[in-house]
Amino acid sequence: MNKLLIAALALGLFASCKSGGKKSGADAITFKEFRQSFADSKLPYKLTPEALNKAAGDSSAIDTALISQFLVDTLAKADFPSRKVSYYPIASFSGDKINYLVIKAADKNSTAAYLCVFDKKDHYLNRIQVAKTGGRENKREYFSIDSKEMLKITTETEVTPGHTATTENFYSVEADGTSSLIMTNSTGEAIPGQLFNPIDTLPKKNKFSADYASGENSIVSIRDGKDAKSFLFFISFAKESGCKGEISGTGRFTAANKGEFQDKDTECGIAFQFSGTKLTIKEIGGCGAYRGVRCLFEGGFTKKK
Numbered sequence: 241m242n243k244l245l246i247a248a249l250a251l252g253l254f255a256s257c258k259s260g261g262k263k264s265g266a267d268a269i270t271f272k273e274f275r276q277s278f279a280d281s282k283l284p285y286k287l288t289p290e291a292l293n294k295a296a297g298d299s300s301a302i303d304t305a306l307i308s309q310f311l312v313d314t315l316a317k318a319d320f321p322s323r324k325v326s327y328y329p330i331a332s333f334s335g336d337k338i339n340y341l342v343i344k345a346a347d348k349n350s351t352a353a354y355l356c357v358f359d360k361k362d363h364y365l366n367r368i369q370v371a372k373t374g375g376r377e378n379k380r381e382y383f384s385i386d387s388k389e390m391l392k393i394t395t396e397t398e399v400t401p402g403h404t405a406t407t408e409n410f411y412s413v414e415a416d417g418t419s420s421l422i423m424t425n426s427t428g429e430a431i432p433g434q435l436f437n438p439i440d441t442l443p444k445k446n447k448f449s450a451d452y453a454s455g456e457n458s459i460v461s462i463r464d465g466k467d468a469k470s471f472l473f474f475i476s477f478a479k480e481s482g483c484k485g486e487i488s489g490t491g492r493f494t495a496a497n498k499g500e501f502q503d504k505d506t507e508c509g510i511a512f513q514f515s516g517t518k519l520t521i522k523e524i525g526g527c528g529a530y531r532g533v534r535c536l537f538e539g540g541f542t543k544k545k
Contacts, residue, residue, distance in 0.1 A: 271362045278332035286384035289373050302327040316345040335389045337415040350374035357417040365417025407438040424488035439463050439474045452519040452541035460541050485531030517543040
């Protein structure tokens with residue numbers, strides 16, 4: 241075979257490899273390459289509002305085709321009335337049983353962040369909105385995850401000018417990607433005569449899900465749990481003696497009209513008894529970490545209309 245023929249075959253092979261090799265567009269990117277566009281981070285991790293709002297160049301934006309390919313094409317549609325949403329990679333880090341990507345979504349009015357959850361084989365499981373700023377609401381959200389993979393979403397709401405209420409919701413993220421609310425802390429400045437209910441806007445389709453009051457300063461708020469056997473609750477009371485208490489968490493129904501809460505970190509336990517439009521609670525464990533020393537989580541409450 242002469243040298244001219246060898247050169248011709250070599251050129252033909254090169255052209256064949258070039259045309260039939262790497263594909264163009266979203267199909268050309270593997271998930272490993274997609275993940276490499278995110279900043280490599282480690283637990284614990286925190287995203288502040290300032291970091292969320294940091295300007296990102298158009299060159300770093302993620303192609304929406306990649307969002308559909310590796311995540312879900314409805315990632316931010318429910319949270320942004322405008323369809324002109326741009327996505328940006330923020331961070332990538334690994335947990336014990338699942339991996340995480342933090343993705344920023346923004347339009348001209350507001351910015352949000354989503355925690356996307358994957359199994360160890362890089363299969364997409366779920367997404368959780370964990371931060372948001374801007375928009376018409378007088379509030380901002382941001383989040384952190386500790387070394388034990390406890391997710392904390394903090395919401396700061398300007399109730400009135402100069403007065404801000406802060407709510408911290410703590411979640412566990414399971415191996416299947418689902419999340420469960422564990423507890424809620426309500427801190428920040430309080431408005432005299434005004435009670436801030438951190439679970440007020442959560443679903444209440446269950447027949448017992450409602451607000452139960454006793455006077456002006458005591459309330460038990462019940463909301464739907466993740467299944468029919470569970471419920472979320474928030475209890476806040478202030479007695480004339482000056483004794484106050486506040487606790488929130490997830491309870492379990494133990495009978496058709498009975499429920500019970502057991503705190504994982506303390507001996508605190510609370511029993512719930514539902515009867516028509518009435519709710520009675522009784523402390524069944526030491527809940528001193530959540531109330532004054534001379535009062536208990538107990539008493540009768542009437543369902544509010």
